[in-house]
Amino acid sequence: KAGVTQTPRYLIKTRGQQVTLSCSPISGHRSVSWYQQTPGQGLQFLFEYFSETQRNKGNFPGRFSGRQFSNSRSEMNVSTLELGDSALYLCASSTSSLAGELFFGEGSRLTVL
């Protein structure tokens, strides 16, 4: 069974640009959530999608957005990039939106110059 797949794995952008990251969950998983990891703030929750609906959102500015498609694949977008957006972005999938084990992908490492 394939795991959670994130693309791209690495990318470099400049300030002011936007970026789109993709996450394909484990087959049969309908919940996808996104986390940001930085050395200063640690791992922080961005948002969660279940059956194409955003169920939960963390404390991030509106520049961070996401969506989920009918096949459960999810994308997150960051607009008007800032240097502080440089981070490892991790996606997790789960069978349930309410409880249950989360499985993480390898992450997308974003560098903003």
Added chain:
Amino acid sequence: GIQVEQSPPDLILQEGANSTLRCNFSDSVNNLQWFHQNPWGQLINLFYIPSGTKQNGRLSATTVATERYSLLYISSSQTTDSGVYFCAASGSARQLTFGSGTQLTVLP
């Protein structure tokens, strides 16, 4: 939301030694997981353990939900056990809250 605290922040061991990592959480949980983050950044699932005790080889974990803590035991540690160990929990809000991690270094 839930607060998650891990201790110790750093741990250095000699190969073959045993260790205990602790995770305290501030409220009742419906999800508690332990992860090992590999050098490439991926979070590897170790245990899904909102309550009770589980074992997997040299690793075991116990969560005492009524006292709001979880312990991860590593026995006969190996150099490949080195890395950062995270505890994460969620309660009524679905999102996982992560602790700040324990950096484990196992020396040969």
